Amino acid sequence: MLDLALRAAARRAAEPGGILFTERQLYYELCRGLRPWHLAPRRLRFTARPPVRPAAFEAALRRAGDVPGLLPPAPAARRAPGRHTPEPDLFAYGLPRLLLCESDEIAAMLRANGLPMESACPVFGAAELPLDARVAGMLAHAERARVYVLHDASPAGLAFAARAAAEAGVPPGVAVVPIGLRPRQAGALHLPHRTGEEPGAPPPASCDTWEHRWLARGRGVEVAAVRPAALLRTVHRLVRGVRRAPPRAGRRQARASGFLTWPAA
Structure with missing residues (x-):
């Protein structure tokens, strides 16, 4: 069941138009699908515990193999500014x-x-x-x-x-x-x-x-x-x-x- 929910979450995370998303975003999209608290009235302020343990999510993600739209982990490194253009000024x-x-x-x-x-x-x-x-x-x-x-x-x-x-x-x-x-x-x-x-x-x-x-x-x-x-x-x-x-x-x-x-x- 979790594997099916994960695939559905990946499709939703990419909507509309093939958005690229992180692993954490996919995890929270899975939680949103299983517990749609976001549909509750906005006037009620509350947050909730995630319905899926991170370890269970990671296991399902390994079983899923390649997930379309999922970005690789971001390297925490500095990027040289201006490297994308030869503009001297x-x-x-x-x-x-x-x-x-x-x-x-x-x-x-x-x-x-x-x-x-x-x-x-x-x-x-x-x-x-x-x-x-x-x-x-x-x-x-x-x-x-x-x-x-x-x-x-x-x-x-x-x-x-x-x-x-x-x-x-x-x-x-x-x-x-x-x-x-x-x-x-x-x-x-x-x-x-x-x-x-x-x-x-x-x-x-x-x-x-x-x-x-x-x-x-x-x-x-x-x-x-x-x-x-x-x-x-x-x-x-x-x-x-x-x-x-x-x-x-x-x-x-x-x-x-x-x-x-x-x-x-």
């Missing part, structure tokens, strides 16, 4: 936006699905920090440049968002904008949570009472728990600054496609 241009990801695998997934090109937004993982001085200089050259931070809903994720500017070497005057995942957003989407998270620094003042209590229970939710298609659409929308609310008739569909708008962070 590349670093003389301004760079209006850039995305930092706590997860190197999520950064690789976003790149593999073409987000940097579609959103005109380079993507870097935590292992690639600090930024190359030439990339930081491009941010300084741009007017109203922004660095967006994508992180887990966990003490470690919130801490990463807080220190991202210093760790990346973001130039003074460049805005740093955390875009989630926040505990309240994970609760609204009823995503599977991890337990045993180590407490970190006090949560940001913007965390509400529910979030404080949730974090105090040692819980955390990975960005990988968000459906791959929703993650791509939402990140693209946010880094491009598209914030227009959908018409009331289209809100049900909008809730399914984004994790930072419904409910508003």
